[in-house]
Amino acid sequence: MPDNVTSLFRSTAAHSPSMAALTRESDGSGPVDFCIPCNPYFPTPAMFDEMADKLREIVTYYPSSADTITAELCSLLRLPPQCVAMGNGSTELITWIDHLLVRESLAVPVPTFGRWTDQPMETGKRVDMFPLQESSGFALDLAQYAEFIRARGTRAAVICNPNNPDGGFVHKHAIVQFMDAMADRDLVIVDESFLEFADAEAEPSVVQEAMIRPNVVVLRSLGKNFGLHGIRFGYLVANPALAGRIRSMLPKWNLNSFAEHVVFMLKEHGQEYAQSLQQVRRDRLEMASQLSSLPGLTVYPSQGNFLFVRLPVGAEGTVVRDRLLTEHRILVRECGNKIGSSSRFLRLVVRPQVDVRRLVSGLEQVLYGTRRGAAVPEPSTGTSYSSGTAAVDRLVGATNGAGMPGLAAQAVAAGAPGTGGGMPMPAAAQAYPQPHQQMPQPQLPQQIPQPQLPQLPQQIPQPQLPGQIPPPQLPQQMPQPPMQQPPVPQPAMPPPAMPQPAVAQAIPQPAPSPTPPGVPARGGLTAAQVRGTTGPVPPGGLSPAAATGWPGTTNWPNAAGMGQVG
8 A cells, every 4th residue: 555545544543544545546446444442243245235235225325213213222122212312323422422321420431432532521520530550451340440439539430341442341340239339320331342252251231220220321232233333323221211302302303214224124133143253262362373373462452343453562553553564464553542542552453364464464574573582673753643542641640631622632733731620529438438548640751851840759660650630620610711710729648559459360371571561662652651540449339350261161151242153
């Protein structure tokens, strides 16, 4: 592919350029796609032929109303239509959840899907980011997350299960326990967009629990599971009052004719869909095994249809991405512009083995030259742009996501920290044991000299743990910039130690990388450098949840998401 195609990545903030844009800038054919997390085995060729035969009818006429399409989907899922709202993609539903159900603050583990951080910041909400620890394989410990939410006084919380980009999985019983602990919060959102690809347990979804709880919303995707990202459709499940609030704001024809046609096809193709999920899970294991054989490459356990990998020492993600694209016509997702990640990491979508062999061959040539195991070359200096990680993380360190419209996009564009206001934190509920210390605010090490950020105390040689300040108290109304923020008092206390959850491993793992956890990548920051800390687990609180290893079960949901297919 021509070198100028890589210029498309310079204008993106939290996402990669579209396949259509890449194709237009190339010779008319797209690359092998390891970036966009779609099911490669569904729809079947026969289903595509059927849609092609009806293309004129599909694009000529109005679709049925959203109520009609939702009713058909609910008949497959065996869900009451009053508990379901369908959107023109899950991002439309995220937008309305933010506008209607998130009052002032939202807690989000990072790294994760960018809209969960960007959307509420764009509407002036305070986003409390809970960094997942690289040293524990990015596993989400719900006990520590609950303490973080209590200490910050956050009113709403998000869990992505499996998480994007790392594929981390939390078992259903732990999520239900977390819901119970968060019963006094305004909202708990469980994003199950990639749950159909998980096989760590037979019935992992919490949709049934969401319908009977007053403050829980479950979000699910259809485009990812069905391999049809271009058909924008997804749905949420909640109690009738919450689902009805979202549904009342959606246009009558917010779903297009392609979405309608696919939904009405599903009842005849449930077995093919179930087989496609089974094949993705087999490919995930094989792909992880092949990638783990590359020297210095770390592959993290995943329950999604993608794998999160850490590049070897000296390899910079933007350089690897650009060379794979221009020299090998392979598109990968470099994660330097995801908050809480760095350009040491790639997210690679699970694909058929013929494509994986091409990916492994391309990585061997880019990382080691033509000989596997050769020394990893230093990254080239030919690119004149950054992934934007340092700018975004400096901003997060200064405000922890305090609300300002377009905050994340401004940080990436300007390359400098911003100032902003937000809402004061409400006191934590008395029904839950409170930690004895105020939750500190994470600070970032100085990768790039910043006069407004203090030098960090040197606790250990590697990794450097950030110093901490309490979260800023923010005004009730969104200020109009420019505005001077009041000084923040400094607590005279040492930072508490972060307990590290154990990572369960069900299959042999690759040999450890020579890179210690927390070593920064060139031009970016690691998750360890934006980490926060929490107080001790309160007596009688949640039990720390171990990370999920590779699955051992062979069961999976059928096309309707109910029960298993033998």
